[in-house]
Amino acid sequence: MVTDVARCAHCDSPIVNPASSERHGNQVFCCRNCAHEMEQGGSGTDPQAGRWENELTCAHCGCHIVDESSMQTQGDQAFCCDNCARAMATTSGR
Numbered sequence: 001m002v003t004d005v006a007r008c009a010h011c012d013s014p015i016v017n018p019a020s021s022e023r024h025g026n027q028v029f030c031c032r033n034c035a036h037e038m039e040q041g042g043s044g045t046d047p048q049a050g051r052w053e054n055e056l057t058c059a060h061c062g063c064h065i066v067d068e069s070s071m072q073t074q075g076d077q078a079f080c081c082d083n084c085a086r087a088m089a090t091t092s093g094r
């Protein structure tokens with residue numbers, strides 16, 4: 001395991017593709033979607049509620065994809081960014 005890879009402060013995905021990463025102070029996020037999710041944070045509302053009905057969510061970390069510029073799709077799954085897509089690919093061994 002590589003230990004010096006940065007990890008997203010929201011979803012803990014290893015940031016293997018820094019192109020989409022966002023730095024907020026001393027926190028690093030895999031992409032703007034996770035940074036946004038963190039800023040929205042603390043709203044204890046039901047994630048199943050209809051408010052986000054039209055928003056895509058990341059198949060790996062579940063954050064809402066508000067910035068589609070970093071979005072990645074694989075088949076019928078959407079990921080907030082390349083980092084989550086790769087994290088999914090490496091964790092789901094089979």
Ligand SMILES: [Zn+2]
Nearest residue numbers: 008011030034
């Ligand atoms: Zn993230």
Ligand SMILES: [Zn+2]
Nearest residue numbers: 030031080081
């Ligand atoms: Zn991401």
Ligand SMILES: [Zn+2]
Nearest residue numbers: 058061080084
């Ligand atoms: Zn994600």
